[in-house]
Amino acid sequence: MKTSTNKSLKNYNTFGIDVKARKFVSVESVEELRVLLKNSYASELFILGGGSNMLLTKDVEKTVVHINLKGIKIIEKTDEEVLVEAMAGENWHQFVLFCIDNGFGGLENLSLIPGNVGTAPIQNIGAYGVEIKDTFEKCTALDVQTLEIKTFNLADCEFGYRDSIFKNAVKGKYIITSVTFRLTRKDHRLNTAYGSIDSFLEEKEITEPGIKDVSDAVISIRRSKLPDPKKIGNSGSFFKNPVITKEKHRELQEIYPEMPFYEIDEDHVKIPAGWLIDHAGLKGYRTGDAGVHSKQALVLVNYGNASGEEILRLSKMVQERVFDLFGILLQPEVNIF
Numbered sequence: 191m192k193t194s195t196n197k198s199l200k201n202y203n204t205f206g207i208d209v210k211a212r213k214f215v216s217v218e219s220v221e222e223l224r225v226l227l228k229n230s231y232a233s234e235l236f237i238l239g240g241g242s243n244m245l246l247t248k249d250v251e252k253t254v255v256h257i258n259l260k261g262i263k264i265i266e267k268t269d270e271e272v273l274v275e276a277m278a279g280e281n282w283h284q285f286v287l288f289c290i291d292n293g294f295g296g297l298e299n300l301s302l303i304p305g306n307v308g309t310a311p312i313q314n315i316g317a318y319g320v321e322i323k324d325t326f327e328k329c330t331a332l333d334v335q336t337l338e339i340k341t342f343n344l345a346d347c348e349f350g351y352r353d354s355i356f357k358n359a360v361k362g363k364y365i366i367t368s369v370t371f372r373l374t375r376k377d378h379r380l381n382t383a384y385g386s387i388d389s390f391l392e393e394k395e396i397t398e399p400g401i402k403d404v405s406d407a408v409i410s411i412r413r414s415k416l417p418d419p420k421k422i423g424n425s426g427s428f429f430k431n432p433v434i435t436k437e438k439h440r441e442l443q444e445i446y447p448e449m450p451f452y453e454i455d456e457d458h459v460k461i462p463a464g465w466l467i468d469h470a471g472l473k474g475y476r477t478g479d480a481g482v483h484s485k486q487a488l489v490l491v492n493y494g495n496a497s498g499e500e501i502l503r504l505s506k507m508v509q510e511r512v513f514d515l516f517g518i519l520l521q522p523e524v525n526i527f
Contacts (some may be wrong), residue, residue, distance in 0.1 A: 191215060191217055191218070191222045191225070191226065192215070192216045192217070193214065193215050193216075194213075194214045195211065195212065195213055195214070196210055196211075197211045197214040197254075197421070198210055198211075199211055199214075199238075199241070199246060199254065200251070201236060201253075202241045202256065202303050203241035203242075203425075204240075204241055204242045204305075204419035204423065204424060204425050204426075204500070205245055205246070205419075205423045205424060205425050205492050205501065206340065206419070206423030206425050206492050207245070207246045207247075207423070207467060207492065207496075207497065207498045207501075208247045208495075209246045209247075209248060209250065209498065210249045210250070211249070211250045211253075211254040212249070212250065212251050212252070212253070213253040213254065214253075214256065215253060215254065215255050215256065216256040216257060216258045217256070217257060217258060217259070218258050218259065218260070218279075219259065220259065220332065220339070220367050223257075223259075223332060223333065223340060223365065223367070224256070224337050227332070227337055228254060228335055230253065230335060232334035232335065232362065232363075233255050234252055234253055234256060234387065235252055235254075235255050236250050236252040236253065236254045236255065236527075237255050237257065237365055238254050238256050238257065239257050239278065239279070239305065239306040239308050239309040240281065240282070240304065240305035240306035240309060241305075242304035242306075242309070242419075242425060243304075243305060243307030243313055243425055243426075243427065243523070243524050244376060244518055244524055244525045244526070244527060245425065245498050245501055245505075245524050245526045246498045246527050247497070247498035247499050247501075247502055247524055247526065248498065248499075248525060248527075250527070257267045257278050257279050257308055257365065257367075258279040259277040259278045259279040259280075259308070259367060259368070260277050260279050260280060260337070261276070261277040261280070262274065262275070262276045262277070262280060262285065262288055263275050265341055267371060267375070268348075268375075269375065269376070269447060270374065270375055270377070271372055271373065271374055271375060272294055272372075272373050272374075272375055273327055273370055273372055274289060274294060274370065274371050274373060274401060275368050275369070275370040276306075276307040276368065276369055276370075276371075277307065277367065277368050278306060278307055278308025278365075278366050278367050278368060278369070278374075279306055279307070279308065280306060280307045280518045281305075281306060281307075281396070282300075282303055282304070282305050282307055282315075282519065283301060283302050283303065283304070284384075285297075285307055286298070286301050286303075286351070286405070287301075287405075289371075289373060290401055290402050290405050293375060294373040294374070294375065294401075295324060295373055295374040295375075295378030295379070295380075295401040296320075296324065296325040296371065296373040296374055296378070297320075297371065297373065297389075298380075298401040298402070298404040298405040299317055299318040299319060299320035299381055299384075299404060299405075299408055300315065300316070300317055300318075300320060300322075300408075300410065301349070301405040301408045301409050301412070302387060302408065302409045302412045302413070303315055303317060303426070304419055304426060305424075307366070307367065307368075307369050308366040308367070308368075309364075309366070310322050310355060310369060311329050311342075311347060311349075311354055311356065311357040311366060311369055312354055312366070313350055313352055313353075313354070313357075313523075314347075314349045314350065314351070314353055314354050315352075316351075316352070317408070317412075318381065318384045318387060318408055318411075319381045319383065319384030320381055320384075321349070322345065323347070323349035324351070324488055325371045325372055325373055326341050326344055326347070326349070326369070326370075326371060326372075327343075327344070327370040327371055327372040328341050328342060328344070328369075328370050329341070329342050329347070329365035329366050329367075329368065329369040329370065330342075330366070330367050330368045331365060331366045331367060332364060332365045332367055333363065333364055334349070334362070334365060335363070335365065336362060339367065340364065342355070344434075351433070352430055352459065352523055371397075375414060378400070378401050380401070380404055381404075381406075382399065382404060384423075385406075386411050387404060387407045387408065387411070390407040390410060391404075391407060394407075400460060405427070414485070415485050415486045416483075416485075416486055416489060417483055417485075417489065417491055418496060422483075422491050422493060423481055423491060423492030423493075423494075423496075424483070424489050424490065424491045425490075425524045426488065426489060426523075427463070427464075427488045427523050428461040428489060428490040428505060428506075428520070428522060428523060428524055429467075429487065429488060429505075429509075429520040429521065429522055429523055430463065430480075430520070430521045430523045431460050431461060431462055431463045431518075432460070432461050432463060432466075432518050432520060432521070433454055433458050433459070433460050433461075434458065434459060434460075434461060434518060435457060435458060436456075436458065436459055436516070438456055438518075439451060439459045439461070442516060442517075446469070449461065449465065450462055452463055459473065461518065462488075463488050463512075463520055464486055464487045464488035465487075466512045466516055466518060466520070467482065467487035467488065467508055467511075467512060467520075468487040469515075470508075470515050470516075471496060471511075472487060472508055472511060473487040474492075476493070477500070477504060479492060479493040479494045479495050479496035479500070480493075480496040480500040480501050480503075480504045481493055481504070482490065482508065490505060490508075502526060507523060508520065
């Protein structure tokens with residue numbers, strides 16, 4: 191367990207916001223985490239994973255606990271499937287690459303998503319037609335009160351669109367320590383219809399793609415549209431894609447017939463938030479070092495020295511502009527502190 195005081199969190203959040211932690215503790219085992227919780231009130235702690243889905247707007251007075259649990263292991267393997275467990279502190283993209291290198295299918299569409307494994311179920315991360323819930327087997331989590339490990343299966347997690355029980359009923363009550371996925375070893379069910387994956391494969395003249403081909407396509411597409419957090423601070427998609435009623439959609443179609451949409455069920459459709467922001471005239475907008483990315487309007491960026499407050503003010507302006515134009519209130523996907 192490593193402890194420091196008055197520590198900058200600039201390198202611990204992908205927005206690159208330079209706020210300070212009054213006390214910072216990095217834990218590298220479940221037992222270290224237990225010891226820390228035994229000697230602290232859970233309400234006094236600020237749990238930090240990969241820092242990829244957060245916007246820090248001020249210094250953190252609570253003790254920041256960096257979950258740095260490492261390790262990947264095969265739990266069970268058959269000719270068709272494999273159960274792979276990854277500890278919460280493993281980098282998500284590196285874990286996806288590990289799976290692909292070993293011929294394990296199911297996570298390839300989730301390549302290059304920033305963050306760590308432990309925070310993936312909280313958000314039910316998803317991209318290009320795939321979500322965590324599609325391959326999720328279970329996760330283990332430490333109860334911050336009893337200090338006992340509890341296992342959550344797929345049904346327990348109550349996954350929804352960028353949502354889970356960890357954001358609702360049990361928020362703040364558990365710290366995820368590991369996640370286990372059920373992946374395929376053969377007869378992989380490839381999902382290439384979403385986004386530009388098929389177009390990429392056609393351009394490369396790949397007629398019989400494998401999981402690595404799909405991963406390569408996703409990585410290429412993401413890099414062409416999304417800024418690298420190591421170069422330009424960002425948290426990926428800042429807003430959720432809004433789900434609206436078909437009645438509301440029909441009204442908007444009369445004005446904006448070119449508006450893209452995806453059917454959710456017989457009563458609702460999903461509208462790309464990036465399209466709404468772009469057509470509100472905000473793609474590439476910049477005020478100081480806070481801006482809307484020039485290639486993907488769904489991404490808010492820190493061009494260098496923007497504060498969290500400046501990014502937050504920009505996000506509220508985007509919400510207001512989109513609502514005034516379309517009557518749709520965008521909801522942040524990131525957690526704001």
